[in-house]
Amino acid sequence: MSIHVRNIVKSFGSFRALDDVSLDVPDGTLLALLGPSGSGKTTLLRIIAGLEHPEEGVIVEDGEDITDIHARQREVGFVFQHYALFRHMSVFENIAFGLRVRKVPQAEVKARVEELLHLVRLDGLGGRKPAQLSGGQRQRVALARALAIRPKILLLDEPFGALDAKVRVELRQWLRRLHDEIGMTSVFVTHDQEEAFELADRVVVMNHGTIEQEGTPDEVFDHPATPFVIDFLGNVNVYHGRVENGRAFWHGIPIDFPDYPHAQAREARVYLRPHELDLAPLAAGANRLGTSLPASILRVTRAGAITRVACRPHGSDQEVQVDIPTETARGLQINFEPGTHVAITPRTARVFIPDPEYVI
Amino acid sequence: MAHARPATNRSTPLAALLVAGAVGVVGLLIVVPLVSVFYEAFARGAGAWWAALADDPDTRHAIWLSLTVAPVAVTINTVFGVAAAWLVARFRFPGRALLISLFDVPFSVSPVVAGLALVLIFGRQGLLGPTLAWLDWKVIFAWPGLVLATTFVTLPLVVRELIPVMESIGPEEEMAAVSLGANGWQVFWRVTLPNIRWALLHGIVLANARAMGEFGAVYVVSGHIAGATDTMPLRVEKLFQEYRQPASMAVASVLAGLALVTLVAKFVIERRLEAESRDLEAARSHSESLDHTQVEGAVA
Numbered sequence: 136m137s138i139h140v141r142n143i144v145k146s147f148g149s150f151r152a153l154d155d156v157s158l159d160v161p162d163g164t165l166l167a168l169l170g171p172s173g174s175g176k177t178t179l180l181r182i183i184a185g186l187e188h189p190e191e192g193v194i195v196e197d198g199e200d201i202t203d204i205h206a207r208q209r210e211v212g213f214v215f216q217h218y219a220l221f222r223h224m225s226v227f228e229n230i231a232f233g234l235r236v237r238k239v240p241q242a243e244v245k246a247r248v249e250e251l252l253h254l255v256r257l258d259g260l261g262g263r264k265p266a267q268l269s270g271g272q273r274q275r276v277a278l279a280r281a282l283a284i285r286p287k288i289l290l291l292d293e294p295f296g297a298l299d300a301k302v303r304v305e306l307r308q309w310l311r312r313l314h315d316e317i318g319m320t321s322v323f324v325t326h327d328q329e330e331a332f333e334l335a336d337r338v339v340v341m342n343h344g345t346i347e348q349e350g351t352p353d354e355v356f357d358h359p360a361t362p363f364v365i366d367f368l369g370n371v372n373v374y375h376g377r378v379e380n381g382r383a384f385w386h387g388i389p390i391d392f393p394d395y396p397h398a399q400a401r402e403a404r405v406y407l408r409p410h411e412l413d414l415a416p417l418a419a420g421a422n423r424l425g426t427s428l429p430a431s432i433l434r435v436t437r438a439g440a441i442t443r444v445a446c447r448p449h450g451s452d453q454e455v456q457v458d459i460p461t462e463t464a465r466g467l468q469i470n471f472e473p474g475t476h477v478a479i480t481p482r483t484a485r486v487f488i489p490d491p492e493y494v495i
Numbered sequence: 496m497a498h499a500r501p502a503t504n505r506s507t508p509l510a511a512l513l514v515a516g517a518v519g520v521v522g523l524l525i526v527v528p529l530v531s532v533f534y535e536a537f538a539r540g541a542g543a544w545w546a547a548l549a550d551d552p553d554t555r556h557a558i559w560l561s562l563t564v565a566p567v568a569v570t571i572n573t574v575f576g577v578a579a580a581w582l583v584a585r586f587r588f589p590g591r592a593l594l595i596s597l598f599d600v601p602f603s604v605s606p607v608v609a610g611l612a613l614v615l616i617f618g619r620q621g622l623l624g625p626t627l628a629w630l631d632w633k634v635i636f637a638w639p640g641l642v643l644a645t646t647f648v649t650l651p652l653v654v655r656e657l658i659p660v661m662e663s664i665g666p667e668e669e670m671a672a673v674s675l676g677a678n679g680w681q682v683f684w685r686v687t688l689p690n691i692r693w694a695l696l697h698g699i700v701l702a703n704a705r706a707m708g709e710f711g712a713v714y715v716v717s718g719h720i721a722g723a724t725d726t727m728p729l730r731v732e733k734l735f736q737e738y739r740q741p742a743s744m745a746v747a748s749v750l751a752g753l754a755l756v757t758l759v760a761k762f763v764i765e766r767r768l769e770a771e772s773r774d775l776e777a778a779r780s781h782s783e784s785l786d787h788t789q790v791e792g793a794v795a
Contacts, residue, residue, distance in 0.1 A: 184674055186670050186673070206673050206674050207673050207676050207677065208676075210676070212674075213670075213671065213674040215667050217667065219667035219668050219670065220668075220671075221668055221672070221685075221686055221689075222668070222774060223689040224689075232675050233675035236675065236676050236681050236685075237676055264774070266774040280671075280675070281674075281675075283675075284675060284676060
């Protein structure tokens with residue numbers, strides 16, 4: 136079932152949680168709403184579920200306007216951030232709830248719940264109370280409960296937020312397989328970019344109640360549309376430089392930027408990801424090399440397959456982070472010790488010119 | 496009094512002194528008077544005690560009146576308390592803080608003043624007096640007045656008990672129920688009520704105890720008519736004034752017995768409440784110790 140969100144506006148008092156948000160979720164997609172807290176992602180999810188009502192805008196499911204349909208009738212599976220399991224009910228009764236309120240016959244309820252318990256790998260735990268389960272188990276009960284009514288749409292609010300790292304990764308992969316198996320349209324909210332990129336078919340980056348960028352994980356990662364997106368994705372070297380004549384300058388190194396062909400210099404921010412920088416040996420005393428930046432190594436950290444090198448460009452007090460595959464590092468004629476001189480060459484860079492009103 | 500020992504299990508002279516002081520005060524103010532009520536009531540044996548209660552028609556009526564007025568007042572308070580607590584815990588609206596403060600007025604106002612206020616409104620010369628006279632409804636010096644006065648003084652007990660519990664539980668379970676297709680009644684009976692049942696029962700027990708024992712407000716509105724508007728506490732006072740101390744003590748012992756039953760009920764319910772709040776804690780903690788169940792291949 137496809138979901139179309141059109142021009143949604145929602146405020147809480149004077150706080151504008153969603154400001155004219157439009158979004159399409161194609162049938163069968165697993166979509167991530169990614170953003171910091173307060174960006175409006177949970178509010179958007181709740182509006183799709185009917186748990187909040189927008190001031191303006193419409194929600195359309197498969198061509199039908201459902202904006203005024205009560206949450207009770209939307210048949211949407213919703214998994215809450217802290218699971219919101221019915222604490223006084225057994226696991227079995229939690230999962231059965233949606234069927235019980237629909238007056239489904241007992242035998243059918245039993246069969247369906249057993250099937251779901253098996254699906255979420257909780258066979259035999261139907262008699263437990265939520266308090267007797269671990270976080271990951273509760274999460275799976277919440278999922279089974281949402282799936283019991285065979286929703287066409289599954290919405291998950293920070294589904295892995297309260298779990299520890301190992302369980303989180305396992306559940307993530309499991310949810311992806313589950314989504315593909317059942318073939319629902321799913322939307323989940325997260326502030327964890329790794330989670331969004333690993334799990335989702337489409338990623339929507341939100342900030343201050345608006346959508347900053349929407350696309351496949353590759354599109355968003357490789358072509359961040361705004362400084363916010365690239366900042367939020369993190370792990371990036373930021374440099375406050377300038378642009379002129381179709382070139383931006385990073386520590387004096389020219390980077391092509393044809394979007395700004397004017398002669399008048401303007402402030403610009405240059406973003407370089409650590410893995411988009413190359414290192415080469417640099418003879419002591421050598422200076423500017425045209426497209427390479429001479430620098431000294433400050434620290435070296437081996438993180439398995441990646442070697443992280445923190446460098447300081449000569450004549451600067453900033454740090455530049457360079458990630459190179461450990462394999463490649465071994466092949467380089469570089470002594471990876473603090474103080475060693477290296478040449479940094481950017482392969483690609485992203486340049487953003489701040490909005491004119493912020494330019495002094 | 497083994498329970499009075501500090502949790503550290505170390506008795507310093509100061510601790511011993513404090514324990515002795517507490518035991519002394521509790522003994523002198525609570526245990527001795529309570530025991531003496533029962534002692535006086537049964538001084539002439541159980542037969543005389545029973546006769547004092549059962550053979551006097553006015554006393555019988557007082558017991559009957561208390562047993563009917565209190566449940567009605569408590570029922571009104573239960574319905575009001577659940578609705579008001581839900582309103583206050585689930586919604587934010589202008590005047591909410593003021594409303595919560597107003598719930599407490601019956602605690603801060605003297606019951607006698609409350610009774611007088613009711614007379615001023617519902618009495619013959621009161622605000623609604625002519626209307627009630629025209630309808631031929633008797634409120635003051637009658638059963639409805641007793642219920643009103645009792646409801647007034649016990650008003651905060653249920654709602655006050657429920658607000659913090661409903662706030663700590665939060666609205667998520669109710670929202671989950673709605674998203675699963677439950678209607679308002681189903682959400683209330685299947686999710687909200689089971690979650691607040693012990694707090695609600697606690698409030699009901701306290702409200703009932705207060706309703707049975709209420710004297711001041713009821714005194715003003717009842718007119719003190721023996722065999723008609725005398726409740727148990729009023730009957731105790733009247734018998735005492737009439738120098739019928741054994742009979743007075745017999746009725747008093749029934750009230751004291753009710754207090755003891757309340758105490759036990761309260762104790763049991765509080766244990767349950769503690770257990771539930773521990774469950775709530777556990778449900779919120781992120782203990783992952785049980786978490787290494789395999790989820791691999793769950794869909795396969």
